[in-house]
Each structure stands twice: as C-alpha cells, then as structure tokens.
Amino acid sequence: MLSIKQTAMTFILLLIIVGCTGNEIAPNNATQTGAAVGALTGAVVGYNTTGHYKGQRAAIGAVAGATTGALIGNTIDESQPQVIETGGWQE
Numbered sequence: 072m073l074s075i076k077q078t079a080m081t082f083i084l085l086l087i088i089v090g091c092t093g094n095e096i097a098p099n100n101a102t103q104t105g106a107a108v109g110a111l112t113g114a115v116v117g118y119n120t121t122g123h124y125k126g127q128r129a130a131i132g133a134v135a136g137a138t139t140g141a142l143i144g145n146t147i148d149e150s151q152p153q154v155i156e157t158g159g160w161q162e
Contacts, residue, residue, distance in 0.1 A: 081115050101144035101151075109140020 113136020118129035 077115075077119075081111070084111060101147040102141050103144070105140035105142075105144025105147075106137045107140070109136035109138070109143075110134075112136050112140075 110133045113132035113134070114129045115132075116136075117132025118125050120128055122128070
C-alpha cells in the first residue's frame with residue numbers, strides 16, 4: 072500500500088512529466104504523454120507489489136506501462152489530426 076508521502080511524490084512527478092510535453096514541439100502529444108504517464112504508473116505499481124526484486128518489477132512495470140500508454144496515446148493522436156502551421160519563410 073502506498074503511503075501518503077509516496078502518493079504525493081508520485082502525483083508531483085506525474086505533473087512534472089505531463090507538463091514537460093508541451094505543444095511547442097508536437098501539437099499531437101498524447102503519445103508522449105501516454106508513454107510518460109504509463110511508465111511512471113507502471114514503475115510505481117511494479118515497485119509496490121509484494122515480493123522480492125522490487126527493482127526488476129519496477130522496470131518491467133515501467134516498460135509495460137510506457138508501451139501501453141504510448142499505444143493508447145497514439146490512437147488518440149491519430150483520431151484527432153491537426154494541421155501544423157509553420158509560418159514565415161517555410162511555407
């Protein structure tokens with residue numbers, strides 16, 4: 072079970088990671104956000120399951136979460152296409 076301190080730290084890290092994927096680089100960023108959130112969630116869940124080898128379970132959870140989150144985010148990105156306007160001399 073997660074303590075209040077662990078839950079608070081997880082929430083803060085989640086906000087930082089999600090905040091770092093802005094629209095400046097990629098207008099459709101659900102793939103990036105899904106991968107980051109999934110990796111963090113998977114690592115926390117893997118680490119906090121009972122048994123030995125917490126580090127290995129956290130790594131496996133992070134990979135599984137990142138993969139699942141990226142697939143879901145990519146599906147969202149593909150269902151909501153956006154036109155990228157470059158502006159300036161590049162047009």
